[in-house]
Amino acid sequence: MLFKISMRLARLSLAMVIAAAAMPSRAADEIKSVRLYALDCGHAEFKDMGFLSDTGEYDGKPGAVAVPCFLIRHPKGILLWDTGLGDKLAESKNGVDKDGIHMNVPITLVAQLKVLGLAPADMIYVASPTSTSTTPATPTSSVLPPGSSTGSS
Numbered sequence: 001m002l003f004k005i006s007m008r009l010a011r012l013s014l015a016m017v018i019a020a021a022a023m024p025s026r027a028a029d030e031i032k033s034v035r036l037y038a039l040d041c042g043h044a045e046f047k048d049m050g051f052l053s054d055t056g057e058y059d060g061k062p063g064a065v066a067v068p069c070f071l072i073r074h075p076k077g078i079l080l081w082d083t084g085l086g087d088k089l090a091e092s093k094n095g096v097d098k099d100g101i102h103m104n105v106p107i108t109l110v111a112q113l114k115v116l117g118l119a120p121a122d123m124i125y126v127a128s129p130t131s132t133s134t135t136p137a138t139p140t141s142s143v144l145p146p147g148s149s150t151g152s153s
Helices: 002-021 087-091 109-115
Strands: 035-046 063-074 077-081 096-098 101-104 125-127 134-136
Touching: 035 109, 087 101
Parallel strands: 077 125
Antiparallel strands: 035 063, 035 101, 063 077, 096 101, 125 134
16 A cells, blocks of 8 residues: 555656656746745665554554655745655666665656756755755755755855
């Protein structure tokens, strides 16, 4: 059940990226209203999802989740919320297995940004849900994993 929901979310995310490619909005365009894009930043399949619940209801049960990233285009700049599992993981076409978790990234975040007419250098802020701050991105920064330093905070 969870796997089916995860796959539906992944397909929806990819469809949104493809639909966004048809839109004329590019990095240099003036943004007059807020736009939100959901991006596919990976998938994870678990042999045992017990660590996702403190009640024990998932103990010993397999499952899968989508790992989304969100791009927010605002008149004052662009915010990337999370960087997902990382573009490096996309190099492994069949994904990787670690500690009972199979992870894969079917399309890189950089490729999805390119479809939107953006590059990592266009990000004004990169935020991580596992961090307590939003870090200003530097003009030369690449898409960074959570916890990486991008300059002044």
